[in-house]
Amino acid sequence: MAPNAHGGDDRSSEEAALSARLQRLGETLDRKRPRSPSDDVQGPRPGSRFAGFARGFRLSSELVAGVIVGSVIGWSLDYWLGISPWGLIVFLLLGFAAGVLNVMRAAGVAPGPDAGDREH
Template identity: 50%
Template sequence: MGDRDKTDGQGDSGRPDLSDAELTGRLRGLGSALDKVHAERKVEEARSAVPDRTSASAGMTLAFRLGSEFVAGVLVGAGLGWGFDYLIGTSPWGMIVFLLLGFGASVMNMMRAAGETGRKTPPKGGA
């Protein structure tokens, strides 16, 4: 007998011998499967590259809301202070005090609207 015994249809590596046509068919099948995967990845990348307009508009809405609440709080405080000074004649102390109160109230209102206060967090350091 020779070095190679091909009566069982297998080569030296223990794998079945395939003709060139079978290998070419497998290669084409693999190529088409890879093309399909590449196309799906490109579609996913295109979807992730497009900015989500709803989240951008929600962010703009929150920014305008926070800004308007801040300005409104300061203006209401200033208006109350001016009215207090006008009625009682304590100018400029009523304006200063109520302006600072309006500023503080507007900052607290902005933090509450942004979700920074009122959030219960567990104490740090253990149970």
């Protein structure tokens, strides 16, 4: 096949050679790139074998934290106002609802509290 007026064959072979060199350079850099200590500090990466465990622990701690905070607030109101057991019952339910909402937000099922601001 004869080259066209603009040197089409020369250009495509130069692009192929450049692409191959760039790919080799990328592979060489990946092999020689030192592993930074911050890789371990940031926690598990999505491909890590503990990523699922970390995500489950985070989601369960969100729920438990909501229930505990609601219980403490309810018990405190009962103690100070003498309305036992209504403060504990109400705030335990509110804490459970807040915990479920936090779990849904962390799992990506529900939008976060600032999601409405980004739409405008």
